[in-house]
Amino acid sequence: MSNAPSNPSASHPPLQLPKVVNIPDLGPVTLRRLRPTDSIEALTDLLHKAYAKQVRMGLHALASHQSPAVTRRRVSKGECFVAVLFDDEPSKERIVGTIMFQEPSWGSTPSSGPRWFHRPDVCNFSQFAVDPSLQGKGLGILLLDLIEARARELGLRELALSTAELDTQLVAFYRKRGFRDIEPFDWGVTNYTSLIMSKTL
Ligand SMILES: CC(C)(COP(=O)(O)OP(=O)(O)OC[C@H]1O[C@@H](n2cnc3c(N)ncnc32)[C@H](O)[C@@H]1OP(=O)(O)O)[C@@H](O)C(=O)NCCC(=O)NCCS
Numbered sequence: 001m002s003n004a005p006s007n008p009s010a011s012h013p014p015l016q017l018p019k020v021v022n023i024p025d026l027g028p029v030t031l032r033r034l035r036p037t038d039s040i041e042a043l044t045d046l047l048h049k050a051y052a053k054q055v056r057m058g059l060h061a062l063a064s065h066q067s068p069a070v071t072r073r074r075v076s077k078g079e080c081f082v083a084v085l086f087d088d089e090p091s092k093e094r095i096v097g098t099i100m101f102q103e104p105s106w107g108s109t110p111s112s113g114p115r116w117f118h119r120p121d122v123c124n125f126s127q128f129a130v131d132p133s134l135q136g137k138g139l140g141i142l143l144l145d146l147i148e149a150r151a152r153e154l155g156l157r158e159l160a161l162s163t164a165e166l167d168t169q170l171v172a173f174y175r176k177r178g179f180r181d182i183e184p185f186d187w188g189v190t191n192y193t194s195l196i197m198s199k200t201l
Pocket of ligand 1: 051053056128129131133134137138139140142161162164169173
């Protein structure tokens, strides 16, 4: 019998987006899905800026240097959500945060990726970034809550991630939010060993 959820959305309300959240010191932030009209270059810049902190630690995540073409390919494989600020006027919106959600179908090629990601009840997220000038204000938690809600809406039981094992502060950040260590994994595109973590929803 499959472990896949049989009754998604039964007990969790559908995600209502776009959603505007008021953040102290920041004002209204809009959470929504990435749109075809959004700039992939701007999204890539945001990833580079946010992951520069890990680069300074000697950890070269793919998101720290990937090209816009790679960002486009990666976002096409799942659901990309963004946090948007409006600078002065509504037409001047700016993407200040992002997170990428992937359903369990990711593991369709059993020979690739971490074993944990191949389980039918495990979804995952990646490309999780907040503009460095706006970090520590709660945007990251908002984005994380959003994909937890998305996973619950789909009836999925486990939300997993891959992070640099050596970024101990970040690992602590996830542990504090209910993620547990699963297994080390080497993606072959980074210069470090990753730690696969997962949270039971
Ligand atoms: C991880 C990240 C998205 C979090 O976004 P954020 O907006 O700063 O997070 P929030 O303000 O919502 O979170 C606040 C809490 O997380 C902590 N925190 C945030 N980023 C952290 C980090 N990189 N390491 C350790 N703790 C972190 C804050 O100290 C705060 O903790 P507290 O609630 O115990 O006081 C952001 O730091 C980032 O873009 N990092 C660089 C890219 C990256 O490493 N992405 C994840 C790869 S797996």
